[in-house]
Amino acid sequence: MITPERIMAWAIPGFFLLIGVELLLAKWRGRDAYDSNDAINSLGLGMLSQIVGVFTKLFAIGIYGWCATHLAPWTLPSNSLWVWISGLLLYDLLYYWLHRLGHEVNVLWAAHVVHHQSERYNLTTALRQTGSGFLLGWIAYLPMALLGYPTELFAVVALIDLLYQFWVHTEVIGRLGWFDRVFCSPSNHRAHHAVNDRYLDRNYGGILILWDRLFGTFVQENDDDPPIYGTRSPLNSFNPLWANVEVYGAMLKDSWHARHWLDKLRVWIKPPGWRPSDVAARFPKAGFDLHHARYSPPISPALKFYCIAQFALLLLIGVNFLDVAPKLAWLPAAAYAMYLVYSLWALGFLLEGRRIGMWLELLRTAGTAVLVAVSERWFGVAHLDGRLVVVMVAVFGIGALALLPIAGHERRHADSIRPALG
Structure with missing residues (x-):
């Protein structure tokens, strides 16, 4: 049986090899693709996510396994090809909805925001992962457990879906024709990471971009409006701990200051950027400047x-x-x-x-x-x-x-x- 640990052991050297290839290719083309400080920060956040995962990976898997064992009316055969294919497709569909809700519900955005904070877009961005996603992300995949997909299958297809998304975080690969119309591709995912009005909160698909076409969230990259990366509330920090708690802290602050009890709850479930009117009036925030200077403090x-x-x-x-x-x-x-x-x-x-x-x-x-x-x-x-x-x-x-x-x-x-x- 192929285990997630074995897949990851094979993948990690490939990640760094491809990062090196991307860096050399960008240099050869005269593109400014990397800042060392940003790349270190992104890779460090990926490391922090893996450290947290050592202590929490059994959390989601454990809940999934319990539900699959005790609540599913049957167990699908793990030696069947159609079970693997349907499992991967179902996982990707559920990922689409989790990803979409991660942009539409503030408490979910608080975890997902880490992946979007970089103002660069390269393969190190792919490894920039949250340390708090385990808290609520498991809920999205319970339908798989209730349908009887085995726990070991869930773990492997989840990793396959995640690994696929690594290569789409690059600017050195252009449009791919028909592939862009079916799959998540570098062009499609560049649009997803952009903060331009045209692209905001679009293209959520993990492997298939067909989900976005089906549910009306697809947008095509436009050469006349090149993507600008980051978030609409720039992090302006290379502190990996602050990166993980920034939005949680802002929600707690707004919830505390809200005068109405209903608003104290709404802060957590409303879309990112929503604030109670009384809080916004007393504690105003500066507007977002699309063309603000990229955060890069000078060091020797x-x-x-x-x-x-x-x-x-x-x-x-x-x-x-x-x-x-x-x-x-x-x-x-x-x-x-x-x-x-x-x-x-x-x-x-x-x-x-x-x-x-x-x-x-x-x-x-x-x-x-x-x-x-x-x-x-x-x-x-x-x-x-x-x-x-x-x-x-x-x-x-x-x-x-x-x-x-x-x-x-x-x-x-x-x-x-x-x-x-x-």
């Missing part, structure tokens, strides 16, 4: 290189976490997860050119070097090989030492660095 080339190098190291550590976390006891797994979350949080502040990022990162690198040297342990590993201890202490120690002159340089030129939140 040395700091940019440092962030890229440290994030590459974090990716390797993250792969190790995904491999060992399911085998660890809850406490060391949680501690390992918190270490990675802290690391991504500190790196986000560095990408924004904020001084606190320097202190947080120095604490991380120097602290890691000292703790490994003293304890000769890593999360869940009782005793590290002596040579590995030397390597880890050297790598993190060099990182801490390299950051000191960079921090001094950034401080001396602080007047030339635009404050990230100012």
Whole structure:
């Protein structure tokens, strides 16, 4: 039986290979497709989503499995080709409606917004995923469970649907003729990610764009109105934690300030952007400027290189976490997860050119070097090989030492660095 874990193990190297190909192809064509800070932020949010998934993946699967076992009147055969094909089609239809509701219901948008926050559109955007989608997303797929589709089939077709959508997040592939009329394609999905009036809240299909044509939500990309990406309430931050809670926080604030009890509820179920009239009057927000400057705080080339190098190291550590976390006891797994979350949080502040990022990162690198040297342990590993201890202490120690002159340089030129939140 092909498992989701095996499929993902095959897919991850392919993701980074294709990202490299896209980057080279864009350079060759003279296209400005990537910002390193945005790409790091998108990949970091994908890593954060995977970290959360280690602790929550059994949540949706567990509920689905219970319903399929106890509430379905029958169980469909998992060795039947038509069951697999119909299961994938049904999943894609249910995904369409979940995706659509994710743009039409504020509490669902609060989870989905993470995927749309990037003001770039490239293959790293595909990996930019929410950490809170598990809370409500499972509800959409209960019809599959009640119809008797086996849990293992559900898990595999869900992953197939997700993996398909990776390649459509690119600007280097143009129109594809008849394919664009049937399937979700790069052209169709570029329109979905755009905030232009023409494209807003359209093209929800995961694999098939036929659902959009059927339910009246299809729009074709127009060369006279090129897509502009992001959200209508720009995040303006590289903080991965804030990216995940931004809309939840705004809803809580508006619900708290609403004078009418019904409005306190409406905040959560109305479309994104809706606010009670009394709240909007007392706490007005600036209007959306379609042509606002892309968020990209200036940082020195040395700091940019440092962030890229440290994030590459974090990716390797993250792969190790995904491999060992399911085998660890809850406490060391949680501690390992918190270490990675802290690391991504500190790196986000560095990408924004904020001084606190320097202190947080120095604490991380120097602290890691000292703790490994003293304890000769890593999360869940009782005793590290002596040579590995030397390597880890050297790598993190060099990182801490390299950051000191960079921090001094950034401080001396602080007047030339635009404050990230100012």
